[in-house]
Amino acid sequence: MKNLIVALGLVDWESQFVSGLGHPMFGLTVQRRCVDGIDIRAAIQVVECQGVIVTDTTPRIDHDLLIELGDIPLIAITQDQDYWKEFGATHCIALDLNNPVSALKLVAEFFRGEVQAPKPETIAHGLHIAIAGFGGSCGRSFTVKELSWQFSQLGGKSVMVDGDTYGPTLDQELGYDLGFNGLLDMCRTLEKKTVLAHSDFEIIPEVAPRLWLIPGLPRTSRWTDLRIPALRELWLRAKQNYDFVISDIGPILEAEHGLTHETSLPRRHATSLTALESARVTVICARADAVGLARLVRGYLEFHELFSKSDVYVMLWGVTSESHARDVSNAVTRHTGIESVTTVPLDWDASRKALDSTSFIGKQNPKHEITKQFEKLAKIIADQHEVSNQITSITKPRKKLLKRAA
Template structure:
């Protein structure tokens, strides 16, 4: 099989000449003068592999992800162990600048085979990690994004540091259709209840349309922690300590957790690129027992609307969060408008993220909107017209408690610890109701992970 290759960098002459003298399947079809030209050549379908002879520092996780999406593997040449480790972290294969032509050709062939065989956005099977002690169960799943160079381990003389093992923390995504069904309220208080139960928790605001976690918690934060983390991850510079520095600590009466705040303006959605967010969530697994993600509502695969396959995707943050989640809570408003929206939204969710097994949560349950015995009527209607997925929980409407929490920028467990809404959310995640217990995001588990 012929493997067309494009190259870039001042050192490409030796690379090109050596590969051409082999007369093998690896064939150089274009010599580019800059990275932008190489990207255009790859996007046009000209090549199956790209060799970056110089300038590897300009490579990012998003670039590798997009080239992988069009079937192009990247091999970068560098003599720096630190740069090789960074490249490995963003899914790029590296080799020494002195690598001989035969070895380089073999790596190119292996990289293309690996990319073709594994794909780039493999869906991991859903698993629910809810246990009596919080979200500590569930099956640890594979990466939700491709590691282009996973099978291309460096030779011994390249001395690339071995990356740390994948974290064991669980990802909980809170999603819901359009119409303000209460996603953020549920996500924030799930984080608070799990922190009160002794879990180390990281709350992530990944809503690219209307991020509001910071406002709900009363945080005067304009830095957009998630955007900062994605930027560092895209460059291969996000480690565990840096992630914890970027995340904002939130201290509550019965525990504390950390928050990666969302983008401060909707037009900043381009900063939440899919590959970078995936790296952030994988790193978050290493520092927290539970990662709670407040997602956006829209599931539209907007790449179908664009001819530019290299362009960022507005809904990538939501889709990637749902793909990587161990547990997905689908929140819908319990009224004549919210229920049909949720039914249609679940069908869209199944199409957008095949194999997902959401836990349905009916929020704002009240007799005034549904009639007498609202839970019974909702369950009967759901059994008759719903998509076959049972209802996991009913969260009662409690505007007094909700408004008090929003006004003070606090959790329900602080301003309304005895409210039925607070108790229902605690039961949803199987967290015992805690009143005064202190816990921290730097729990013994998280500290042990950081020391390791």
């Protein structure tokens, strides 16, 4: 057993981290919890330790402390590894704000002498678009299909992901076997070898030129087999291999704050929550009637924090006239503040024809009003994504300055 001194500063995940660090499988013991560098200097005088763990928020860390530590390793869990390397830290561990306790394994590997050289990370240039909705019959699957078809017509590679763990339907609507080479298989592959190669995406069905499909769960009860780390990795690898990732995240959302911790446990809404973490664009679907608008407004106001990191668009289906479209659009903007509202008419004949032939309305009737509206929305999202990428490419990254208490 190796004794450690831990001084994490004012972070809300300190108790979970210290508790996990003392797990018997790591062979580590937290000998003392300190508040700052002065407390660390006092602790190393009275206890024997084999390492000190600090973070960016640990106050009063200076070179005098580094001298007094001598041969005792200083491990920094940080978002600014360059700073700590220049400072003289023995080892730096990248801090994942979405899952801070993931550093536990890396700390244990360091003290076991199993530290591996960091692998070069492939930049994810793709755009993840999450299709959400509150309740059933809000048009999520319809939006995923038609919007994905329009993205494929823009020349980029697109993939549809059926993340509805309550009742996946995309594979059925497009005529593919339920769950074949789908979401569950992809996550299991990730759990076994931690990375998806490009060849792993070649096994999923190609429903049209430049358009692929990752089917949903074979049975809704299999949601317990989906783990948060594997889902996060899946979204990342999908954005690395495709230009557009369009995911149906299901009819129910939940502000599950426990998602940050205990990532080895199954979570009922892990697929939708991790998708919203990854997505830069969210399209919320609803029916253009009193019930649909009420669900949309109530759901958005209740779960607005889930959409805070993405650009939000609204898709309303079932409008009957121009005045109806104008009225429902104004109502959504007035109650939610969302100005990007797209409306599409109700056409049962066109929808039934596309469903019977396992195809898309945009493919069968390019001049239909539904096709025109989805084409317009796809171009707006794609143009905004291109502008964002151009700004990112010309902006020089700035070194993050550490905030320390006096």
